[in-house]
Amino acid sequence: MKKENAISNKKFVVIGGGTGTFSVLSGLKKYTDHITAIVTMADSGGSAKKERDEWGLLPSSDVRKSLIALSNGSSGDSLLLRKLFQYRYSEGRGIRGMSFGNLFLVALTKLLGSQEKAIEKAGDILKIRGRVLPVSFDKVDLVAKYENGSTVVGEHFIDDPKDNGKVKITQLATKPRTKITNEAKKAILESDVIIIGPGGFYTTILANFAVSGVKEAIMQSRSQKIFILNLMTEYGQTYEFSASTFIKELDKYLPVTSLDFVFANNAHIPDDVLKKYRKYHAIPVLNDLPKKIPFKLVSADLLSSQKIAMEKGDTLKRSLIRHDPEKIVSLCIKLLT
Amino acid sequence: MKKENAISNKKFVVIGGGTGTFSVLSGLKKYTDHITAIVTMADSGGSAKKERDEWGLLPSSDVRKSLIALSNGSSGDSLLLRKLFQYRYSEGRGIRGMSFGNLFLVALTKLLGSQEKAIEKAGDILKIRGRVLPVSFDKVDLVAKYENGSTVVGEHFIDDPKDNGKVKITQLATKPRTKITNEAKKAILESDVIIIGPGGFYTTILANFAVSGVKEAIMQSRSQKIFILNLMTEYGQTYEFSASTFIKELDKYLPVTSLDFVFANNAHIPDDVLKKYRKYHAIPVLNDLPKKIPFKLVSADLLSSQKIAMEKGDTLKRSLIRHDPEKIVSLCIKLLT
Numbered sequence: 039m040k041k042e043n044a045i046s047n048k049k050f051v052v053i054g055g056g057t058g059t060f061s062v063l064s065g066l067k068k069y070t071d072h073i074t075a076i077v078t079m080a081d082s083g084g085s086a087k088k089e090r091d092e093w094g095l096l097p098s099s100d101v102r103k104s105l106i107a108l109s110n111g112s113s114g115d116s117l118l119l120r121k122l123f124q125y126r127y128s129e130g131r132g133i134r135g136m137s138f139g140n141l142f143l144v145a146l147t148k149l150l151g152s153q154e155k156a157i158e159k160a161g162d163i164l165k166i167r168g169r170v171l172p173v174s175f176d177k178v179d180l181v182a183k184y185e186n187g188s189t190v191v192g193e194h195f196i197d198d199p200k201d202n203g204k205v206k207i208t209q210l211a212t213k214p215r216t217k218i219t220n221e222a223k224k225a226i227l228e229s230d231v232i233i234i235g236p237g238g239f240y241t242t243i244l245a246n247f248a249v250s251g252v253k254e255a256i257m258q259s260r261s262q263k264i265f266i267l268n269l270m271t272e273y274g275q276t277y278e279f280s281a282s283t284f285i286k287e288l289d290k291y292l293p294v295t296s297l298d299f300v301f302a303n304n305a306h307i308p309d310d311v312l313k314k315y316r317k318y319h320a321i322p323v324l325n326d327l328p329k330k331i332p333f334k335l336v337s338a339d340l341l342s343s344q345k346i347a348m349e350k351g352d353t354l355k356r357s358l359i360r361h362d363p364e365k366i367v368s369l370c371i372k373l374l375t
Numbered sequence: 376m377k378k379e380n381a382i383s384n385k386k387f388v389v390i391g392g393g394t395g396t397f398s399v400l401s402g403l404k405k406y407t408d409h410i411t412a413i414v415t416m417a418d419s420g421g422s423a424k425k426e427r428d429e430w431g432l433l434p435s436s437d438v439r440k441s442l443i444a445l446s447n448g449s450s451g452d453s454l455l456l457r458k459l460f461q462y463r464y465s466e467g468r469g470i471r472g473m474s475f476g477n478l479f480l481v482a483l484t485k486l487l488g489s490q491e492k493a494i495e496k497a498g499d500i501l502k503i504r505g506r507v508l509p510v511s512f513d514k515v516d517l518v519a520k521y522e523n524g525s526t527v528v529g530e531h532f533i534d535d536p537k538d539n540g541k542v543k544i545t546q547l548a549t550k551p552r553t554k555i556t557n558e559a560k561k562a563i564l565e566s567d568v569i570i571i572g573p574g575g576f577y578t579t580i581l582a583n584f585a586v587s588g589v590k591e592a593i594m595q596s597r598s599q600k601i602f603i604l605n606l607m608t609e610y611g612q613t614y615e616f617s618a619s620t621f622i623k624e625l626d627k628y629l630p631v632t633s634l635d636f637v638f639a640n641n642a643h644i645p646d647d648v649l650k651k652y653r654k655y656h657a658i659p660v661l662n663d664l665p666k667k668i669p670f671k672l673v674s675a676d677l678l679s680s681q682k683i684a685m686e687k688g689d690t691l692k693r694s695l696i697r698h699d700p701e702k703i704v705s706l707c708i709k710l711l712t
Contacts, residue, residue, distance in 0.1 A: 092467045115500055118486070125482045130429045132469010138482040145462045145475040149455075163452055 044375035045367075046070040048230040050168075051261070053246050055100030058237030058268065058361060061342070063107035063168075065363030069371075073168030074225040075104040078245040079153075080180050080212065083194025085136040093144055096177060100242060101157055101170055102139040108166035116165045123164065171222045173249045178212040180245055197241045199274035203319065207275070210240050210248050210291075218251035226255040231374060234292075236266045236361055239276045239284070247291035257296050262374060265294075265333075266301045266366065269341065269359055273319040280324040285331075297333040299373060301366070305339035311358055336373065340365050381712035382704075383407040385567040387505075388598070390583050392437030395573030395605065395698060398679070400444035400505075402700030406708075410505030411562040412441040415582040416490075417517050417549065420531025422473040430481055433514060437579060438494055438507055439476040445503035453502045460501065508559045510586045515549040517582055534578045536611035540656065544612070547577050547585050547628075555588035563592040568711060571629075573603045573698055576613045576621070584628035594633050599711060602631075602670075603638040603703070606678065606696055610656040617661040622668075634670040636710060638703070642676035648695055673710065677702050 046069050052062050055077030066073050079096035086097030106124055111117040123139035133141075146156035154175060161169055180193045184205045190196050191213065199205075226232065235243050246252050256263065265288060271279050279287075281302055285294055302325050315321065327335055342362035383406050389399050392414030403410050416433035423434030443461055448454035460476035470478075483493035491512060498506055517530045521542045527533050528550065536542075563569065572580050583589050593600065602625060608616050616624075618639055622631055639662050652658065664672055679699035 088467060094466075118483075118496065118500075121486055122479075122482050125486060127482070128485075129431075130425060130469070130481075132467070133478075138478070141470070141475070141478055142459075144467075145459050145464070146455075148465075149458055149462060159455065163455070 045371050046072075048072065048374065049225075049228060049261075050074070051076060051226050051229040051232045053232065053234045053252075054237040054243050055104055056237035056242040057103070058235055058266070059242070060103055060107040061236075061361040061363045062233055062266070062366055063104060065365075065367035066370075067108050067110060067167040068363075069367060071167035073108060074222075074229070075108065075168065075170045076173050076222050076225065076246060077101055077104055077170065078242070078249070079172045079175070080178055080193050080245055082179065082192040083198065085140050086194070088136070089140065089144065090177070095144060095147060096153055096172070096175065098140055098143045098153070098157075099137075101172060102137060102143065104170045105157070105160055105164055105166055106139065108161070108168050108170065109164035110167050111165055119164055171219065171225060173218055173222050173246050173252060174216045175219060176214070176216040178214060178216045180241065180248065181211050181213045182207045182240065183209040183211075193241050193245070197238060197274065203274040204277045206277070207240055210244050212245075212248045216249050218249050218255060223251060223255045226252075226261075227259050229259055229261040231370070232256060232259065232261050232263045233370075234263070234265045234288075236268045238272065239268065239279075239287070241275065244288075244291050253292050256292060262298045263296055264299045264301060264370070265297050266340075266361070267303070267325075268323050269303050269307065269361065270315055270320045270322055276323075277319060278321070280326045282326050282328070284323065285327065295332040299334050299336055300327075300331075301340060301369060302327075302335060302337045303340040303361070304337045305341040307341065307359060314358055336369060338365070338369055340369075382708050383409075385409065385711065386562075386565060386598075387411070388413060388563050388566040388569045390569065390571045390589075391574040391580050392441055393574035393579040394440070395575075395603070396579070397440055397444040398573075398698040398700045399570055399603070399703055400441060402702075402704035403707075404445050404447060404504040405700075406704060408504035410445060411559075411566070412445065412505065412507045413510050413559050413562065413583060414438055414441055414507065415579070415586070416509045416512070417515055417530050417582055419516065419529040420535065422477050423531070425473070426477065426481065427514070432481060432484060433490055433509070433512065435477055435480045435490070435494075436474075438509065439474060439480065441507045442494070442497055442501055442503055443476070445498070445505050445507065446501035447504050448502055456501055508556065508562060510555055510559050510583050510589060511553040512556060513551070513553040515551060515553045517578065517585065518548050518550045519544045519577065520546040520548075530578050530582070534575060534611065540611040541614045543614070544577055547581050549582075549585045553586050555586050555592060560588060560592045563589075563598075564596050566596055566598040568707070569593060569596065569598050569600045570707075571600070571602045571625075573605045575609065576605065576616075576624070578612065581625075581628050590629050593629060599635045600633055601636045601638060601707070602634050603677075603698070604640070604662075605660050606640050606644070606698065607652055607657045607659055613660075614656060615658070617663045619663050619665070621660065622664065632669040636671050636673055637664075637668075638677060638706060639664075639672060639674045640677040640698070641674045642678040644678065644696060651695055671710075673706060675702070675706055677706075 049072040077100035081097035089095045109120045111120040125138040127133045182196045342360040386409040414437035418434035446457045448457040462475040464470045519533045679697040
């Protein structure tokens with residue numbers, strides 16, 4: 039049996055939702071459709087605010103990104119729909135900055151009566167491989183407590199701090215408390231491989247662990263567990279974090295003794311890129327893990343060679359470098375089979 | 376050969392774009408896909424204003440309605456897309472009152488680079504039978520001159536007059552002047568049957584004739600020509616019009632000697648419906664045509680028995696009664712074969 043075939047029979051759960059998870063999902067979908075992306079719906083900024091306040095819905099940005107990542111449209115109408123889903127309006131009062139994908143999900147929710155059905159149906163229309171499951175359908179806010187004693191409510195304010203950027207988050211929770219859905223729990227329990235990250239560490243990854251029952255389901259599952267370290271630190275979330283800091287922090291939400299593998303990038307990041315990141319107080323994640331660790335550290339070139347440009351209409355800062363989908367999956371194939 | 380088969384081989388051109396044309400297109404698509412809907416893009420109110428002013432595009436409401444009318448989605452994703460296309464947002468600052476279909480066409484135009492391509496592609500996605508062709512792609516305003524000497528610029532203000540509702544329009548033009556596209560001209564010249572109306576008499580029907588070359592193409596074509604009279608008068612456009620007034624007015628834009636048939640409804644309109652219309656100063660179109668007319672008058676029951684409800688989020692007044700698609704097509708089958 040070919041190694042690729044072996045991976046195609048495994049059931050993957052990918053926890054995250056942002057651009058990091060996008061790379062993982064984009065890579066995996068070429069080998070299997072046994073993929074479940076688990077994401078939170080706790081955004082609060084930009085068009086998410088509109089979805090929450092004006093439509094009474096849960097924000098769907100991470101859902102949308104994961105749907106696009108898994109969409110299999112390589113030609114014809116499904117490719118076009120994929121592009122439409124990514125399209126962000128650059129003009130129009132009240133619409134500028136909104137993505138078509140989110141407006142699509144809003145209309146679909148109104149037509150079908152629930153966001154759950156809308157997400158499933160959007161997946162059908164986009165011909166996705168696998169499925170996207172929100173970790174919970176309750177309307178909650180992320181709450182971060184910082185080491186200086188302050189508390190910030192709302193994903194948007196945690197992601198984009200003003201003066202708080204260098205202050206460490208000591209505790210992440212949701213308000214009110216919320217519980218994992220039965221579907222997401224089932225997906226985790228029945229999975230063969232769980233991939234956590236990379237991505238916005240608190241706002242897209244640990245945000246899932248702030249939901250009751252996620253940690254327990256992961257620990258209970260017999261699947262192999264991979265944590266993918268970020269390429270760069272992020273001001274406001276992981277300022278000056280090294281690999282050890284990431285692992286120490288993750289351990290508060292999921293005992294790292296349950297991890298099988300941790301992936302770290304060892305490829306050099308170009309100097310001109312580093313210079314740009316420095317403006318945002320971001321540096322590469324230094325691999326300073328000690329020799330004695332309860333998981334296997336896999337250090338490899340995980341860097342995509344594709345240059346990322348800002349998209350027209352983008353209002354959020356975006357990462358300039360990405361994990362390479364193919365490199366991540368190659369590593370999975372090598373290790374898991 | 377069955378009569379239905381005979382009609383399926385004929386090439387139809389339908390000129391209009393509003394709810395009246397919707398009925399004609401809905402009926403025709405069950406028998407043939409040789410249908411070209413010719414519509415104007417000269418709206419100026421509501422979301423049309425947004426399309427014009429904020430996106431720099433031509434308003435697509437009549438295009439959208441005709442696409443929906445021709446869409447052949449009777450099940451699965453294409454039915455869902457059809458419903459989505461009709462969906463109008465009832466909430467959301469800057470979005471309330473906009474239709475998903477228009478936002479879809481805006482995004483598609485931005486992706487594909489032209490409204491022409493976007494309309495064609497939307498037709499593919501909605502699996503329409505036939506096609507929808509704007510009569511012109513120039514950015515123009517409708518201009519109406521009234522018998523009291525006043526001039527009104529903008530489709531929206533003609534459609535929804537304040538004090539001017541009872542004053543007759545004496546001349547309709549576009550500003551600046553515009554010309555029929557080659558495609559629309561070709562469709563008219565190659566057609567076997569041209570159906571004009573029913574619908575908003577000045578704003579959706581004669582608006583096409585205000586475009587240079589439309590009249591000439593219709594007169595030059597050897598097709599059979601049908602004009603369908605409206606069921607009800609409309610305050611501001613056709614206040615207290617009878618069948619003769621319609622014909623006299625139409626004659627200014629297209630010599631009625633070129634018509635083969637005029638369809639008039641003779642079914643009784645229920646009293647409760649008439650009562651509602653009276654609030655809008657609207658009455659049934661009285662058939663007062665003299666015996667000597669240069670076309671065949673076909674008086675028949677054309678009324679749909681379906682009750683029309685206001686849609687959630689509707690901001691425009693809509694007709695409460697409609698032409699019956701099946702009755703119109705049956706008449707066509709009877710007369711044209």
